[in-house]
Amino acid sequence: MRRFIVVGQTASASGDFSLDDLPGSSGRLDVLLRCVRAALLTSHGLRRDVVVYLVLQRGPRVVRLGGESLKFVRPDERSLATLVQKLLLRHDAADDRFVEQKPGLGVASAGLDWVLSDLGGAHPYVLEEGAPDARGHGLDESSAFFIGDHLGFDAATRSALAMIRAEPVSVGPVSLHSDDVVAIVSNELDRRR
Amino acid sequence: MRRFIVVGQTASASGDFSLDDLPGSSGRLDVLLRCVRAALLTSHGLRRDVVVYLVLQRGPRVVRLGGESLKFVRPDERSLATLVQKLLLRHDAADDRFVEQKPGLGVASAGLDWVLSDLGGAHPYVLEEGAPDARGHGLDESSAFFIGDHLGFDAATRSALAMIRAEPVSVGPVSLHSDDVVAIVSNELDRRR
Numbered sequence: 001m002r003r004f005i006v007v008g009q010t011a012s013a014s015g016d017f018s019l020d021d022l023p024g025s026s027g028r029l030d031v032l033l034r035c036v037r038a039a040l041l042t043s044h045g046l047r048r049d050v051v052v053y054l055v056l057q058r059g060p061r062v063v064r065l066g067g068e069s070l071k072f073v074r075p076d077e078r079s080l081a082t083l084v085q086k087l088l089l090r091h092d093a094a095d096d097r098f099v100e101q102k103p104g105l106g107v108a109s110a111g112l113d114w115v116l117s118d119l120g121g122a123h124p125y126v127l128e129e130g131a132p133d134a135r136g137h138g139l140d141e142s143s144a145f146f147i148g149d150h151l152g153f154d155a156a157t158r159s160a161l162a163m164i165r166a167e168p169v170s171v172g173p174v175s176l177h178s179d180d181v182v183a184i185v186s187n188e189l190d191r192r193r
Numbered sequence: 194m195r196r197f198i199v200v201g202q203t204a205s206a207s208g209d210f211s212l213d214d215l216p217g218s219s220g221r222l223d224v225l226l227r228c229v230r231a232a233l234l235t236s237h238g239l240r241r242d243v244v245v246y247l248v249l250q251r252g253p254r255v256v257r258l259g260g261e262s263l264k265f266v267r268p269d270e271r272s273l274a275t276l277v278q279k280l281l282l283r284h285d286a287a288d289d290r291f292v293e294q295k296p297g298l299g300v301a302s303a304g305l306d307w308v309l310s311d312l313g314g315a316h317p318y319v320l321e322e323g324a325p326d327a328r329g330h331g332l333d334e335s336s337a338f339f340i341g342d343h344l345g346f347d348a349a350t351r352s353a354l355a356m357i358r359a360e361p362v363s364v365g366p367v368s369l370h371s372d373d374v375v376a377i378v379s380n381e382l383d384r385r386r
Contacts, residue, residue: 177231
C-alpha cells in the first residue's frame with residue numbers, strides 16, 4: 001500500500017469555496033486536488049493500492065480517498081473540487097472520528113495526528129528539496145509520503161514528522177509542484193514492482 | 194530547448210467551450226492543459242527553456258506557448274482554459290500562419306505539419322508504451338517529445354511521426370496520464386544537467 005499525505009497550510013476545511021475561483025476561494029485546495037489525480041489515477045484506471053490524505057489545516061480536517069474501494073474519479077480539477085466540496089459540506093464539523101460517506105471517501109474533523117494513527121505501520125518519508133534522492137533509494141512499497149503544498153511545511157508539521165522519524169527524500173534538482181512530485185515518486189515505485 | 198507536442202484527437206479548436214464543463218464541452222482540452230502546467234511550471238517558477246504545442250485536431254489549430262518570453266501562467270486548470278480560450282477566440286480561423294498575440298502565446302490555424310516546421314532541428318521522440326525506457330537513454334536536451342491524449346495517436350499522426358523518424362521511448366511499466374508523462378520526462382532531463 002502506498003500512502004500520500006498532502007498538507008495544505010492554507011486549505012479551507014469548510015467546503016465553502018467557489019468552483020469558479022478555486023485557488024482564490026479555497027486557500028489553494030487546487031494544489032491538493034492535483035495531487036489526488038496524480039496519486040490515484042492512471043490512463044483509464046484507478047490505483048487500488050493507493051490512499052491519499054488531504055490535510056486541510058485551516059480547520060483542521062482530513063479528507064481520505066482510498067483507491068481500494070473508490071468507484072469512479074474524474075481527473076479534471078473542477079470534478080475533483082466538486083467531489084471534495086460535497087464530502088466537506090455533508091460532514092459534521094464536530095465529529096473528529098473518520099466517517100466514510102461513500103466507498104473509499106470520507107472525512108474526519110481532525111488534523112495530522114489522525115492521519116498518523118491511520119498509517120498502519122507504513123514507512124514514513126518526507127519529500128524535501130536537497131534530501132537524498134528517492135531514485136536508487138530502497139523505498140519501501142508499504143510507504144507513506146508526506147508532501148507540502150506551495151508553501152512547504154509549517155513548523156508544527158515538521159516537528160510531528162521529526163517525531164515519527166519520517167525519512168527525507170527528494171526527487172531531483174528542480175523544485176517542483178506537489179503533483180509532479182507525486183507522479184515521479186509513483187513512477188519510481190512502479191519501476192520496482 | 195525542450196519541446197512538448199501534445200496531440201488532442203478530439204480537442205476543439207474553436208474556443209467555444211464552457212469553463213464549467215471543460216472535459217465535456219472542449220473535446221478533452223483539459224488533458225492538454227494539464228500538460229501545459231507540467232511542462233512549463235515549477236514551484237514558483239516558469240521553465241524558460243520549454244516550448245509547448247497543443248495540437249487541436251478538431252480544427253486543426255495549434256496553440257504555442259513559449260516559456261522564454263511568457264509573462265505569467267497560473268497552474269490551475271480553469272485559468273489555463275481561460276488563457277487558451279482567449280487565444281483561440283481572438284485568432285482568425287483562416288490564418289494558417291503563426292500569430293503571436295502576447296509574449297510567448299500564439300495560435301496558427303494549422304496542424305501537425307506546422308509544428309514540424311517549427312522544431313528547428315530538435316531530436317524527435319514519441320512517447321509510446323512498451324518502447325525503450327527514457328531512463329538510461331541518451332536523451333538529447335534539444336528534444337521534441339510527441340505525446341498523445343487519452344486516446345493515444347491517430348493513424349495520420351503515427352505516419353507523420355514515422356516519416357520524421359521520431360524515436361519511441363517510454364517512462365515505465367504503467368500506462369499514465371499525459372501530464373504525468375511530461376512530469377517524468379522533464380525530471381529525467383533535469384537530472385542530466
